[in-house]
Amino acid sequence: MVSRVLLVCVNLGFLLMFMEFFETVNCDALDVSAFDYSSRFPEPLDLGDCPTRTVELFFPIGHSGVYGKQICHLRKYGRKRYIQRQMNDTRNRAILNPNDVLVYSGMCRSNSASYFGLLHQGDCYAVDIASNLTFSSKTHIKAYIEYYRDGIEVLEGDLGLPSPPEYHYLYEGMYYLQHQSVGTMEMLIVEITFKEKSKSKAVKLLPVETSQSSYLRDVERHVGLPRKIKIIRFSTARRTFVVRTFSSEGFWEAVSLASDFEHDIRRVRDELRMELIRPILTYGFKPFLTKPPEILNASSESDWNTSTLNEIEIKKILASSRRNKKRCRGSELPACDTINGIVRELKEMQAELHSKRTRWSTLDRPSQINLADGDKAIIRQFSKKLRTLSRQVKISYRGRKRKRPKTKKGRKQASTTGN
Numbered sequence: 001m002v003s004r005v006l007l008v009c010v011n012l013g014f015l016l017m018f019m020e021f022f023e024t025v026n027c028d029a030l031d032v033s034a035f036d037y038s039s040r041f042p043e044p045l046d047l048g049d050c051p052t053r054t055v056e057l058f059f060p061i062g063h064s065g066v067y068g069k070q071i072c073h074l075r076k077y078g079r080k081r082y083i084q085r086q087m088n089d090t091r092n093r094a095i096l097n098p099n100d101v102l103v104y105s106g107m108c109r110s111n112s113a114s115y116f117g118l119l120h121q122g123d124c125y126a127v128d129i130a131s132n133l134t135f136s137s138k139t140h141i142k143a144y145i146e147y148y149r150d151g152i153e154v155l156e157g158d159l160g161l162p163s164p165p166e167y168h169y170l171y172e173g174m175y176y177l178q179h180q181s182v183g184t185m186e187m188l189i190v191e192i193t194f195k196e197k198s199k200s201k202a203v204k205l206l207p208v209e210t211s212q213s214s215y216l217r218d219v220e221r222h223v224g225l226p227r228k229i230k231i232i233r234f235s236t237a238r239r240t241f242v243v244r245t246f247s248s249e250g251f252w253e254a255v256s257l258a259s260d261f262e263h264d265i266r267r268v269r270d271e272l273r274m275e276l277i278r279p280i281l282t283y284g285f286k287p288f289l290t291k292p293p294e295i296l297n298a299s300s301e302s303d304w305n306t307s308t309l310n311e312i313e314i315k316k317i318l319a320s321s322r323r324n325k326k327r328c329r330g331s332e333l334p335a336c337d338t339i340n341g342i343v344r345e346l347k348e349m350q351a352e353l354h355s356k357r358t359r360w361s362t363l364d365r366p367s368q369i370n371l372a373d374g375d376k377a378i379i380r381q382f383s384k385k386l387r388t389l390s391r392q393v394k395i396s397y398r399g400r401k402r403k404r405p406k407t408k409k410g411r412k413q414a415s416t417t418g419n
Contacts, residue, residue, distance in 0.1 A: 034281055
């Protein structure tokens with residue numbers, strides 16, 4: 001029974017970390033990655049502390065909302081206890097779509113994102129990782145993910161609120177840090193792109209249960225040099241998020257970098273076990289009062305994930321359409337005007353989608369469902385139309401490029417002849 005409740009109350013990506021600890025689950029609790037929280041609010045946070053969050057200050061008609069930090073000085077008192085719960089889970093996985101990234105890395109929960117205002121400053125780290133990856137028939141992505149948890153520090157014993165009852169209204173809708181896990185999540189992702197689809201298919205036949213540096217060597221040995229290599233390193237312990245891209249000429253530099261990152265992951269693990277570092281992996285917050293805060297409206301994590309994937313898809317479409325800007329320069333092709341119009345609509349759509357995701361838990365259920373399912377259908381139509389138009393632009397661009405003299409001297413002579 002506990003496991004079923006956990007699937008609702010705890011994000012799937014962090015399920016393994018929590019299922020060994022919780023005996024009872026409270027869906028009013030808020031769990032958030034320490035990486036997502038501290039990257040926005042770097043101030044130290046201790047058990048019993050009331051967290052900082054970003055809130056809407058006012059929303060004048062016809063203007064964008066104005067937001068600011070809400071610093072809370074309330075505190076919950078109790079006894080601190082450290083529970084040793086060591087766990088080390090490693091995975092080597094092929095990443096087939098953005099949803100795989102959200103599942104394996106642990107997407108932030110909708111209620112936590114809304115309450116803390118995480119999306120007022122960028123997005124959750126899982127979205128940033130997924131947005132930096134390319135999913136196509138010529139690309140293959142392999143991820144190494146390691147979860148290491150040493151234990152969980154808990155605030156026990158309810159000593160009540162320190163202020164008189166007449167001031168308890170100050171605690172309404174406010175949370176305190178009730179537990180925090182000590183550990184890290186380390187990720188090393190390799191994305192390889194080939195010119196031919198056949199080589200990308202061949203790579204999928206290689207074994208994935210190897211280190212990333214060894215995997216790259218296997219690719220070069222059995223399939224050939226990729227056209228492009230992208231390496232992403234993410235560490236909650238180091239507070240690191242690095243993205244590096246290499247051409248085929250820089251292949252062995254990419255292998256060397258992957259090897260360096262693998263050594264660093266091992267160092268993080270050793271430093272944790274030797275207690276040289278004590279990084280916080282996740283924060284768990286509970287409300288001061290038993291009355292559920294209004295921020296926790298009925299919500300579906302499935303619809304939240306779908307709307308998140310919708311925004312990732314828009315970002316990827318916009319990124320892939322940037323090449324059309326160069327190809328359309330100096331062209332009077334009608335497709336270019338149509339593409340520019342679609343891009344403008346997609347940018348407006350992304351801005352509106354992100355705004356609604358920011359305040360997801362304040363939306364009613366019909367709005368959440370429409371945001372997930374309705375936008376998905378529209379994005380699919382835009383994507384299909386853009387692919388068709390991009391092919392037309394590409395053919396036109398290649399034709400103009402062939403007619404254009406390749407050398408500066410040739411272009412100058414062509415210009416003189418034209419005059």
